Amino acid sequence: MKLPPLKALPVFAAVARCNSFSRAAEELSVTQSAVSHQIKQLENYLGESLFVRTGRYLQLTEQGRQYAEAIGAALRQIEQASEQLRGHERAQIRLSVFSSFAVRWLVPRLPDLQQAYPQLDLALEMSSEIPELSDRVADCFITVRPDSTAYSYDLLYTERLFPVCSQRLWQQICQRVGLDPLSAHADSNQLTAHELAGFPLLSTHSIYNRAAGDWQAWFAAAGLVIPAATRLQHFSHMLLALEAARYHQGIALTNDYMLSTRADSADFVRLPAHFVVTGDVFYFAWKSSRRQEAGIQLLRRWLSKETIESGLRSHAMT
Template sequence: MKLPPLKALPVFEAAARLNSFSAAAEELSITQSAVSHQIKQLETYLGERLFWRSGRKVALTDEGRQYLDAIGSALLQIERASEQLLGHEESRLRLSVFSSFAVRWLAPRLPDLRRLHPQIDLALEMSSENPVLSDRVADCFITIHRDSRAYSYDLLYEERLFPVCSQDYWQRIRRELGRDTEPERRDEQPIEPEQMARFPLLSTHSIYDRQGGDWEAWFEEAGMKLPASSRLLHSSHMLLSLEAARFHQGIALTNDYMLSTRKDSADFVRLPAHSVVTGDKFYFAWKTSRRRERGIQTLRRWLVDEAIRGGLRSGSAGSRHQEL
């Protein structure tokens, strides 16, 4: 077996992750010259330049980036395997997750995760966009794309949008629709799309990557176009639209996980109207080569169980608790 200089590999990983030889030296408790020496030794062995150097700044070359992606996972596996044999049960994991999913669904559940699995030390990396699947970004991900063949995926949720507003705004809607003369009922008469268009519609740009795309899809589901007379109030993110709805500014389209656990869910009313499936499916993703890591699989099973228990997915969706 022909291996590169093994002492140089953790030095290379630290320098690449921190984009600094001096920061890598501090983390590894060695001198900066020792870092430079190890990197030079590795570059000589590989016959490729791994870093571009400009004064105190360093940046990975394309070859360096490819090499980091290839060896980063292997180094993590060696660390995890050693910790298990040494009896160190703690699993340090970085989970990259959409900010709305993290704030509205995951964060309220984290105390239960810590209680059930105190050995997992979970750090959240919040993202406003779909994350790049790479060990450099995180150890595991919640993503809507399954475009990397190096990763495995477990379904958590298939998104659907439905209209909501505040309790006070719901009473206003009932008054304007002439329903306030009758007692409110659980089987309230559905609101027709033409009636919905009479009120301000809070739109989230990020769902369909265009202004008004969410409400266009909602009206299209009913077989009609978004009326030209509709008053759209635009936000970049669903969290912002939901906050606007909380403060009685109109009707927002939201999804199940946004209202699944927070105590303030009682502030909102789900209007008696149809929903629309966006086509986005949320998956827990992990690198297939790391499928034996106990921490990743424990987190995966817990997330799937929580998604089933909270009604985001059915127990039969996907492959539940498969042995890996």
């Protein structure tokens, strides 16, 4: 059996993950020169350059990227088999998740996850963009782009947007349009688009990646356009728009997971008006070749249960 320099493999995996010799050295508690020596030894053995420097930044070559994918999986299998034999098995999983989903839905539920599966060591990798599905990024993902044939996917949620405002602004809306706040039902269409347009609208740019795109889609669902006289206030992220709504600054469009379990969800009123489906569908994604790993399956089962119990899965079927 002809093997590469085995001591160099975890060093290479750390550099590939950190994109830095110095950070990898810190993680491994060795010197940077020792890291550099191990990488050079491995490159000499393989006859390929694994990294390339672009200015101040370090990047994997294409050969390095392919090697990192294969080596990372092999090292995890070795670690898992060793821990099982020692009787100290812990499932260490990195989950890449959108920041808003993590903050408003996932993080409040982590104590329940830790209680149900104390052997699961979950590390969250926050993402503001659609993540690259790769072992170098995380072990599993919550994504809206199920486009890699190397991965398997569980449906979590089909996103829909509906208007919300603060309790105080809700009272003002009811007074102006002559609506009884006690009889209004969130799933009704008692408030028309024209009536909402008479109040400040808080827009989130990142949903449709254009100014007022969320409200344009919401009005379009009613066969209308935003009236020219409507006052719009713009925010880059839904978290910001929702905070502005909390402080009575206007009406925001939000989704189900943003108001799912947080105690402060009582600060908001879901208005009795129509909703719009954005087209984003959230999936839990894991590499098909890693489907037997205990940690991934534990997390998969728990997410499935939680999305059903919180109502997200029912909205996924809407």
